[in-house]
Amino acid sequence: MGEPPGSPMPLHWSASRTGRSAAGPRGYAGPVITLYDADRCPYCARVRIVLAEKGVEYEPVIIDLDDRPAWIYEKNPTGRVPVLEDGAFVLPESAVIDEYLNERYPEPPLLPADPGERALARTLIFRFDHLSKPYYAVRRGDDNARPHLDEQLAKLDRLLEGQAFLTGAEFGLADVAYVPWMLRARDRMAVDLHPFPALNEWVEQLAERPSIAAEIDVVAAL
Numbered sequence: 001m002g003e004p005p006g007s008p009m010p011l012h013w014s015a016s017r018t019g020r021s022a023a024g025p026r027g028y029a030g031p032v033i034t035l036y037d038a039d040r041c042p043y044c045a046r047v048r049i050v051l052a053e054k055g056v057e058y059e060p061v062i063i064d065l066d067d068r069p070a071w072i073y074e075k076n077p078t079g080r081v082p083v084l085e086d087g088a089f090v091l092p093e094s095a096v097i098d099e100y101l102n103e104r105y106p107e108p109p110l111l112p113a114d115p116g117e118r119a120l121a122r123t124l125i126f127r128f129d130h131l132s133k134p135y136y137a138v139r140r141g142d143d144n145a146r147p148h149l150d151e152q153l154a155k156l157d158r159l160l161e162g163q164a165f166l167t168g169a170e171f172g173l174a175d176v177a178y179v180p181w182m183l184r185a186r187d188r189m190a191v192d193l194h195p196f197p198a199l200n201e202w203v204e205q206l207a208e209r210p211s212i213a214a215e216i217d218v219v220a221a222l
Contacts, residue, residue: 034061046097094177135149160199188219
């Protein structure tokens with residue numbers, strides 16, 4: 001996600017931090033990839049979580065969303081982050097980046113092996129705007145939007161009553177696609193998740209994962 005415009009900086013430039021290692025048990029080696037990132041952006045959080053789950057080291061380049069450098073438009077014509085740079089390969093769009101990383105670094109897999117279950121997970125990601133539209137309306141202060149947000153939270157709650165994760169039996173990309181907004185709704189917008197017990201339990205369960213715990217810390221520092 002992003003907002004509006006500034007001269008090229010070196011790739012290691014960072015407004016708030018100089019590097020981040022997501023190396024975990026797998027510790028994928030090779031050239032360090034670059035993530036054009038913004039702490040406050042939940043779309044960037046999706047990519048940070050996947051990189052952490054995969055144990056991939058990366059170099060963050062922090063973009064000030066209130067004073068966007070002109071050169072970011074060379075990476076992505078919309079000027080939005082996240083943007084992933086893997087050698088000469090440059091890729092925008094968080095959901096596409098996450099799919100790319102899941103294939104580029106196959107362990108642990110973040111989509112089900114079963115084609116039907118995989119398709120359902122992708123469908124949930126594809127329909128994410130059903131949640132994001134009322135979420136951002138509530139964040140803008142639209143009082144009429146809260147019932148619509150609650151309706152979408154209730155749908156997720158019903159889904160999680162029948163399965164452990166949004167992706168299915170195992171944690172995966174559908175969970176990654178939604179959890180950054182749940183954390184920000186709960187911790188920054190005072191949205192009470194307790195009326196949605198399965199959804200609340202899911203968030204609490206995910207908080208035990210190091211990748212999500214790190215994102216909770218990011219949200220707390222905003």
